[in-house]
Amino acid sequence: MKSRKWIVPALSLSLLFPAASGFAAETTADQNPELETKVIQFTIGSDRYMVNGLSETVDTEATVYNNVAYIPLRDLADSMDGATVSYDAATGTTWLDTGLARYEFWDNSSRYRVDNMEMRADAPILSRDGHVLIPASWVADTLDWTLVYENGLVTLYKRY
Template sequence: MKMRKLLAPVLGLSLMLPAAGAFAAEGTTADYNPELQTRAIQFTMGSKMYMVNGMSKSMAIMPVEYMGTTYVPLRYLAANANMKVSYDAMTDTTWLDTGLARYEFWTKGTNAKVYKVDNMRKGLNQPIISRNGHTLVPVRWFADQFDWNMSYSNGMITLTKVY
């Protein structure tokens, strides 16, 4: 009989203990949630080296400034943002696949200021450009389009995002 009287309170307390621990914990969600990670990509004007989360990498072409706009190579942005890039030289078309949408770019003529997202035409203030066979995009456009935080200081472009 005594065992039955103790069973209900013991079970009740055992169910409440994990919740009490959660309320007592201090810190942010990112501290306790391993799925949330920060990705940081840094480009330096005039350099073919760039950094991803503190690790140095190299690229075939460096960021450039063109008509007052800073451009970075799309392939290196995409590879480090979990996106894929493909290119067709016959049609001068570059595709960016984000996993959620497919972007289509051209670098010649008036099409350079137009792109498509899942076949819907959109316009750009600055053109998409090509240098030595590489597609470069305005870094501000990329940051705004894909919700990255961007800063620019002394020739260093830093893009960060929490996943």
């Protein structure tokens, strides 16, 4: 007789567990209001670019070379939280430090190094009068940004 007393409360509690797990599933990172989406847009040939809708002046214009869209690395880094760029004109070496990794590029070469491991990009990194241009596709592939290129507008966005 005593075991019957526990059947109803045990069944009631067992019915609550699926509801609790469903509630936990609704609070995913995708629905977290603290996540931020960063949108960076470069227009090919323009002296301006946009970061989350705010207009900025570029160091050097985004361009297309050999059917590849290139964007200025320094402006990109300035738009990314905590990233820095340094350049040594004597050696033609550029460093991008994202806080998570350190990338080393050489002028007009598709080779680069990340944390002392040599890699190869699909297109070379370009240098124009001390300004480094990087393929937008490299940013998307390597730094995990989403890239949309349409009618001369390069849009990169990332949610974090």
